[in-house]
Amino acid sequence: MNRQVTPKVTPKALFLTADLRDPVLAINELSCQALLLEMRFRGMTLSTGTGFVVDTPVGPALMTNRHNVTGRNNDTGVLLSPQTGAVPDELLIRHNKLGSIGQTVQIVEPLYKDDVPLWVEHPRLGGKADFVALPLTGIVGVALMPITTGRPEHALMARPASNVSVIGFPFGLSAGFNFAIWATGFIASEPCVNYDNLPIFLIDCRTRQGQSGSPVFIVSSGGMAALESGATAAFDGPVARFMGIYSGRINAESDLGKVWKAEAVFELITSLRRVGDRIQAAKPIFAFKHSL
Numbered sequence: 564m565n566r567q568v569t570p571k572v573t574p575k576a577l578f579l580t581a582d583l584r585d586p587v588l589a590i591n592e593l594s595c596q597a598l599l600l601e602m603r604f605r606g607m608t609l610s611t612g613t614g615f616v617v618d619t620p621v622g623p624a625l626m627t628n629r630h631n632v633t634g635r636n637n638d639t640g641v642l643l644s645p646q647t648g649a650v651p652d653e654l655l656i657r658h659n660k661l662g663s664i665g666q667t668v669q670i671v672e673p674l675y676k677d678d679v680p681l682w683v684e685h686p687r688l689g690g691k692a693d694f695v696a697l698p699l700t701g702i703v704g705v706a707l708m709p710i711t712t713g714r715p716e717h718a719l720m721a722r723p724a725s726n727v728s729v730i731g732f733p734f735g736l737s738a739g740f741n742f743a744i745w746a747t748g749f750i751a752s753e754p755c756v757n758y759d760n761l762p763i764f765l766i767d768c769r770t771r772q773g774q775s776g777s778p779v780f781i782v783s784s785g786g787m788a789a790l791e792s793g794a795t796a797a798f799d800g801p802v803a804r805f806m807g808i809y810s811g812r813i814n815a816e817s818d819l820g821k822v823w824k825a826e827a828v829f830e831l832i833t834s835l836r837r838v839g840d841r842i843q844a845a846k847p848i849f850a851f852k853h854s855l
Contacts (some may be wrong), residue, residue, distance in 0.1 A: 571789040571853050574772060577607075578846075579709065580659075582811060583827070585772045586602050588770065589690050590664065590665075590732050590742065591801065591834075592608040592621075592708065592802060593699070593728075593730055593778070593780060594614070594730070594743050594745070595616050595659050595664065595708055595742065595743075595784070596708045596709075596710050596730075596743075596778065597613055597615055597730040597731050597732070597743035598615060598616070598625070598656055598658060598659075598778060598796070599611065599613065599656075599657040599658060599732045599735065599741065599743075600613060600614050600627060600631065600655065600657075600776065601652055601654065601655040601735075602631055602632070602634065602651040603651060603653050603654070603655055603671075604634075604647070604649040604650065604651055604652050604653075604655060605652065605664070606653075607645060607647075607649070607654075607825055609643075609649060609651055610631075610644065610649075610772075610775060611646045611648060611732060611734070611735035611773045611774075612627060612628065612631040612644060612732075612774075612775045612776045613691045613730075613731030613732050613743070613773065613774055613775065613776040613777040613809075614626055614627035614631075614654075614656065614776045615627075615632055615709075615710050615777075616708060616709045616710065617696070617697070617709050617710055617712060617776045617832050618829075618832075618842050619696065619698075619832050619833075619835045620833065620835055620836065621698060621835045621836065621837050622698060622699070622840050623698075623699045623702065623707050623709065623854075624683075624697060624698045624699060624757060624835070625654070625656065625696070625697040625699055625715075626694060626695075626696055626710075626776070626777035626778075626808060626832075627654075627671070627694070627695065627697070627775075627808075628693050628694055628695075628775045628776045628810050628811075629692065629693045629694060629695045629810070630643065630684050630689065630693055630775065630811075631651075631654075631686065631775055631776055632651060632674055632680070632697065633650060633651075633723065635647070635650065635652030635685040637646050637690070637693040637810070638665040641776060641819075646711040646755065651674055652673070652674055652675060652676055653671050653672060653673050654671070654672045654697070654787055654833055655670070655671050655676060656669070656671075656672060657741055658670055658705040658706070659673075659705065659707075659708055659709075659741075660701075660704065660705070660706060661704050661705060662706070663704065663706075665740035665741065665742070666705050666740075666741075667741045668705050670701040670702070670705065671697075671701070672697060672699065672700060673700075673702060674697070676683070678779060679693065679841075680852075681697060681698065681842075682695040682696065682697045683696045683697075683698070683826065683831070683842055683843060684844065684846060685830065685831045685833060685842050685844065686794075686814055686830065686831065686834040686844035686846050687762070687830070687846075688762075688827070689761070689819045691761065692761070692823065692827065693810040693811075693821075694763075694776075694808045694810065694823050694827075694828060694831070695831075696754060696831055696835060698835075698842045707833050710778055710805060711759045711805065712825055712828050712832060713825075713829055714791075714804075714825070714826075715793075715804060716718070717790055717796055717802075718792070718804050719781045719783055719788055719789070719790060719792060719802065719803075719804040720781075720788075720789040720790055720791050721750060721753065721754045721756075721781055721791065721804065722750065722754070723749075723750050723751065723753060724749050724750060725749065725750045725781055726748075726749060726781065726782075727747070727749065727750055727766055727768070727779055727780065727806060727822075728745045728746065728779070728782055729745075729746045729747075729748070729766070729768055729770050729774055729777045729778075729779050729807070729809045729820070730743045730744070730746075730778055731743055731744065731746075731773065731774040731776065731777030731778075731780075732744060732773050732774065732777075733746065733770070733772065733773045733774050734771060734772060734773045735773050736773070738782050741781055743777075745813070746768055746769060746770050746771075746774065747765050747767065747768065748767050748768025748777065748818075748820075749767045749768070749842040750764065750765075750766055750767075751764075751765040751767040752764050752765040753818055754806070754843075758821065759779045760845070762823060762826065762827035763821050763822060763823055763825075764806075764807070764822055764824060764826065765813070765820065765821065765822070766809075766820050766822055767818055767819055767820075767821050768796045768818060768820055769797075769818055770809065770811075770812065770818075770820050775806060775809065775810060775811050776810075777808070777809040778780070778805060778807075778808060778809075779805075779806045779807050779808065779809050779822050780803045780804060780805055780806060781802075781803065781804045781806060782801065782803045783798060783801065783802050783803070784801055785799065785801055788802070799852060800804065804821075805825050806822060806824070806825055807822040807823045807824045807825045807827070808822065808823050808828055808830060809821070809822050810822070810823060816822075823842065824830075831834050833843060834846075
C-alpha cells in the first residue's frame with residue numbers, strides 16, 4: 564500500500580498588477596521563466612528559439628540548444644539558414660523586466676570572444692549534447708527567474724503516457740505580454756532508458772520551430788498526485804517537475820520529439836568553473852546514471 568505524504572508547496576504564481584490589466588491576474592511562474600531568443604548575425608535575425616536561466620557556480624547562465632548557437636543541425640552539421648549562409652554571432656534575449664512582470668528587457672549576448680565560443684558544452688558529451696550553457700553578462704534591469712533543474716524532494720511520477728508541457732515560443736510567438744506558450748503532450752518512451760544511447764527520452768507533442776531550447780515540465784495543479792517514490796502526496800498548490808530541455812523532433816514527419824534529461828542538464832550546470840577570464844566545464848569525477 565502506498566504511503567501518503569502531505570508536503571507544503573508554495574504555489575508558483577505571479578501577479579499582474581492593475582497598471583497592465585484589470586482585474587489582477589495570477590500568472591504561472593513557468594510562463595515567465597521560458598525566454599524568447601533571436602539568433603542573429605551582425606544584427607540580422609536568422610531564427611528564433613527558446614531558452615531559460617539557471618543558477619550555476621559561476622553565476623547566472625542561459626540554457627538553450629547547441630544548434631541554436633551554432634546555426635547548424637547538431638547531428639549533421641548542415642546550416643540551418645542556407646538562404647543566408649550565416650551562423651549566429653549573438654543572441655538577443657527577451658528577459659523579464661525587473662519590477663514589471665509581463666514587460667521585457669532586450670539584452671544582446673555575444674556568442675564569441677576572439678573567435679572562441681562563449682557557450683559551454685557538456686563535460687562528458689561535448690558537442691554530442693544538443694544543449695549548452697551561455698554565461699550571462701548583461702543583467703542590468705533584468706528580473707532573473709532561474710529554473711531549478713535538480714530533482715525536488717517530492718518529485719512527481721514520470722512514466723510513459725504521463726502529461727508533459729513544452730513551454731516556449733513556436734514560430735517566435737508569445738501568448739501576450741511575452742508569456743510563453745504551453746504545448747502539452749505525453750512521455751513516449753521510458754524516461755529511465757536512454758534513447759539513441761544518449762541521455763534523451765521521447766515525447767509525443769505537437770511542437771514546432773521556435774520551441775527548440777524549451778524547458779519541459781510535468782505539472783500538477785495541486786491536490787493528490789503520484790510521486791516517483793511510489794507514494795502519493797497532497798499538494799496545497801501548483802507543483803512542477805523539471806524533466807529536461809527540448810531539442811526538436813526526430814524527423815519532420817513525426818510528432819515525436821527529443822528531451823535531454825534533467826540529470827544531464829544538471830551535470831553541465833554544476834560543472835561550470837572559471838578558468839582565468841573563461842568559463843569552462845570541469846571534467847566529472849563520476850557520471851550520473853541516466854539509464855537502467
